[in-house]
Amino acid sequence: MAKIIYTHTDEAPLLATYSFLPVIEAFASTAGVEVETRDISLSGRILAAFADVLPADQKVDDALAELGALAKTPEANIIKLPNISASIPQLKAAVKELQEQGFDLPAYPDNPTSDAEKDTKARYDKVKGSAVNPVLREGNSDRRAPASVKAYARKNPHSMGAWSSDSKTEVATMGADDFRSNEKSVVLDADDTLTIQHVATDGSTTVLKDGLKVLAGEVVDATVMRAAALDTFLAEQVQRAQDLDVLFSVHLKATMMKVSDPIIFGHVVRAYFADVFAQYGDDLAAAGLSANDGLGGILSGLDALDNGAEIKAAFEQRLAEGPRLAYVDSDKGITNLHVPSDVIVDASMPAMIRTSGHMWGADGQEHDTLAVIPDSSYAGVYQAVVEDCKAHGAYDPTTMGSVPNVGLMAQAAEEYGSHDKTFEIETAGTVQVVDSSGDVLLEHDVEPHDIWRACQTKDVPIRNWIELAVTRARATGAPAIFWLDETRAHDANLIAKVNAYLPELDTDGLTIEIMAPAEATTYSVERIRRGEDTISVTGNVLRDYNTDLFPILELGTSAKMLSVVPLINGGGLFETGAGGSAPKHVQQLVKENYLRWDSLGEFFALAASFEHLATTAGNARAQVLADTLDRATGTFLDEDRSPGRKLGTIDNRGSHFYLALYWAEELAKQTEDAELASAFADVAGALRGNEQTIVDELLAVQGSPADIGGYYRPSDEKAEKVMRPSSTLNEVLGSLSV
Structure with missing residues (x-):
């Protein structure tokens, strides 16, 4: 039997799954397609990490590892919903909830001393950050x-x-002594095993990581961010925000870049509250309160300190007297510096650009902003858009073109693969990447607190990426621009590979060029204003940024994108959009039983998944399901059945009902499969005939609190009851058979 794996993830996408999955299962069964779920949620990953030490009744299979193996096979057909890329505060909160639910888990040790604590921390560290994507992609x-x-x-x-x-909004970045400027890169001549080591000034050598397997043709990079230069830069930007009288904000990726960016975030917190840390830093450190966890984590732990009230007052005084901060939630007093995972650059910067270059201040009003992005690798992309908007005004969604993306991400390409090769340096010396012969391939002088990291990009994914770019350019006729900078070490090696592999492909009649990211941005936005499309062909991190930046400007959200991952070995991975606003949606559901999550990305992914099955498994009915779902989604959009913005309108559950109705009606009138049309005629009739009853049942539950049994690990029974409140709809779906 043909099979689709539908991932069980987190937050709003997970809650939506309780409502939408029964629709998928019912419709897919008519084509002989089995739909199975795999739990790759944060809580599921945590439990799987401790499966060998948990009691038998609490053991959870390692679904992520299973799907990682499946993704390497031609049979793979995986629909991947957004999941939490956990920061340390999120990880700790999830562990706390699981412990309260009775799971026998150890606490996360911030400063492990025993072997057991070090083992515990190592297990949790494999779970935090972007742990899912590198495995599946x-x-x-x-x-x-x-x-x-x-x-x-x-x-x-x-x-x-x-x-x-005359907007004062701008982007501030280092440009020197950061990851971009200090990068070195090498292409391996042969398969090898590398070692990363630290050679101290006294000559003693410490192995930071060994057994690092690399393949011939693989690109290996290493770089360092100088802590002293970072601190100087941040102090200057804090003062600059005060002088310009604009909001101070920092934009990082403390989820994906799970080692480096939380550390940088801590530097930002200390820079803004420099006087407070100068006076009370030792007290905070002794209490285990780290700036890396954000201001919120510090404030929540002050009650346990004898002088906690005094320290809290010092923080509050600085907030009142210092440069104005950008706020995540001014009503709740949550600043840009409260939680490292609250302001994620790929979502926060497009939102700022879309809102006149403004962020929210403590007064609940919009203000011009100094957007601080310390590493200069891609900061110029955002500055180029800001400059374009200052010169030409806001973009017009009614006429603007599109910037689709072909992204190099297979096999943990580039910065996604840096986490286990990222280190905060403890003592001065040199960090080296050494091959099996003892030759030094890459090295940097380092000082205490510098952040050093290495990255890998294999040759096979690079070749596949170039081929995919040509395929998309051929299919669309749009120019394909490789966003690569010849003055950056990593990019220079990729440019050499692009120039070597492109001549092997049929590029006649195609426009394929290489531009540095800021230049490519300017080129693309100029075309956008003329209503023209431009394919951005990027590395992994810039892929992550671009697939939020342009969709948020074009469509208002990145959740409505079609995200197909043609797996190298013939399978298919279908991603369903971003989950940046998912936490607020969950909070609203719990408060008033209303879920605003828009499942449009799931609809697109499902249609692509059925189409892939039709091609790979020769399943004609799967193609009918794909074609009719695509037409139903068009009707869904035309009829504006996405979740409304307030109580009394249909929410996520109502949107699923209307998608099912339109899909059933399309299946009933299609002529490719008479048996299928006959089966769905009754279903379509029942759904249409009971439309008002079903809508009334869905609306009736709104306005009261909803109990789902947990944020990170909801109760299946409770969540299903909340998300499937229409008995009439449930009965119609249950009656479907062919």
């Missing part, structure tokens, strides 16, 4: 706005804040 990314979504955005434009040429 055995292919490169093809991400674009479906034609139906683009047409809808043009007919129903989202709001775009006006821009003024």
